[in-house]
Amino acid sequence: MEHIGIEPGRLQFSWISSAEATKFVDVARIVTDAIRALGPNTHFAKKLPKVA
Amino acid sequence: MIEYNQKIREIAARLLKEGKVDMVIGFRKGTMPMMNEPCFIKKPEQANLLVWDSHCGINLANYLYDRKEKIGVVAKGCDSRNIVTHIVENKIRREQVYIIGVPCTGMADKRRIALLTQKDGEIREVSEEKGRITVKGDKFNKIFEKGEVLQDNCSTCLHRNPVIHDEMVAEPVPEQTGIDPFKDVRETEKLPPEEKRVFFKNLVADCIRCYACRNACPLCYCPTCFVDEARPQWVGKSVDPTDTMTFHFLRAYHCAGRCTDCGACERACPVGIRVRQFTKKLNKDCLELFNWKAGLTLDERPPLDTYKPQDPNDFIR
């Protein structure tokens, strides 16, 4: 995805099992902060079709 | 490669006469310069219809599945790798196909030839002999070395000889060496994210959503493609730029680890979009992350199908 222009850090992956509640909270916080720092996503965001 | 004509015809006629196959799929001469039409023959007398030259770029593996007959098919290197992929994916059975292997020295890119002769006028006739392609118009006669006018994927091809065959039409040709097939992908990888975005946006700007790329691809055989789904509708059907980009990169993902870079998609595109820029990146990743190239062996399953403990996962926190 980074190859087609999504900024590094916007798409993140994590393995979290249902028993790892603490990890879930931590990852959610970290990722939310990271994305907020990147700012709103303007690419690949479609509202109404941009056509004639 | 026109030397193969005779041999292909002879093999096809023999297979049909002996009843080894019910039909043979190959090419017949097209009605326009630089075009050939995929066709099938069912009788040995029709074998003289079959032709083979440097304009047989369409991947015949596209016509193999969902058929009940025993099929003989003329296959070059990349085609044969697609046939292997089909067998691994259970789309066709090995016993159902008789592969007539053709060692390929590359296919000519008709768009490149047209661009090189644009100022001279309309192309009336194209012929080839011993690695040279002669292009004739009303007022010009140009000769090109085949290497000058090859399709993009052919100039970086590392598997010119069929990897699987029941009979070969000729002796194998030497494989190309010292080539980096991912040179252009590396160039794009170096760009900053903004420029990458612009590069890909411009790449698909002309797309008219005709789906020729998808339909020419032998790997795209889903009964209902994701773009055709309506409940729920994943991707819009209009030419909205976001939807168009989604179609292209999502299709590339579905071909990840399976694409053999046969170039049929680029060849089929009516507006000349270089759609392989999407699939090549994924092919490179497959090679570097999983040491995998599609369609080389019947014995292994592709990486997206299997789990190995040493699969790279340092990107997952």
Place this chain on the structure above:
Amino acid sequence: MKWIKIEKKDFNRGLSALAKAYRLLGPVKKEKAHAFEALNEGQTPDFDFFNTHLSPKFLVQPQSEILFEYSLDEGKEDHHILKEIQKDLLPRLVVGIRPCDAAALLLVRRNFDASKYRDPFWVGAYESLTLFGLACGAPCATCFCTTAGGGPFNEAGLDALLVDAGDYFLVRPITEKGEGALKTAGWENAVDEKTALDIVTLLKTAAESRITSTVETDHLKNQSTVALYDAPFWEDVSFSCINCGTCTYVCPTCWCFDIQDECFGYSGVRMRNWDSCMYPLFTLHGSGHNPRGTKLHRVRQRFMHKLKYYVDKYDDGIQCVGCGRCIQSCPVNIDIRKVCKLMNSHPDPSTVCPV
């Protein structure tokens, strides 16, 4: 017949005058082929082309066109009401459209402007156009307009016809719209009728003699529909087809579309997109049944529609103007000329005496 002469060096001046009253469109050279685009201030259209890659039908029927909009926001007064979008119908002048494409628009109009149904979007867009055709001096190898009801110098569907005569153009106003536009451009230098006609006839004959592609359509009307439908050649014709839809998208006489609603939050639009009978979903019923489920069905239907059903319905020739775009763009080289010949010469069993 009035003929007006325009020196090529004066052409741009006339275009600038026209630009004050119309939005100008013309063929422009892009990287790989020509395309019809809006002309900028002072931009000359490039007439050095056979024909554009995509047909100009998008000028009347854009590939994706928003027709209606609606809002689901109950705070708004007009919520839940489908409102027609106000289309921009300012006059447009297309300079350099080929006779085949102009004739195609007339052919398509039969579908969108019938006595029972009138498509206001299509008709509105069409009537806002003034078409200045450019006669074909050198048709290419895949052009077969002369046997498809047209010709390189044909005037059907045009408001004026430009003929390139070397250092100058000869223009013939065909309709009142054309007359008016020529006047706006200041192109009123009429020349001697006979001289002009002689020059044009010479060029026309030369152009027509260059056309080597032909189709035979004389028997199509008399062929039995069922006999053609059951003909054995369809398997061979349709084998290579990959159902990609390219032929329908580049064809100036194909008109099928699909209506879709798309929404985001509380607002939505209803739009029309080009659709193709080549796609498997084109005839998929709500029940799940698909009457044209196989490739053979769909390929057969397309050629039957173009070369038989349209002929039967309107009795005015085939639904094809011979532009040759489908032949050039088809990735597997399916050739309508070949299929037309097969259909035209098909033996009709009902006329053959049983032995």
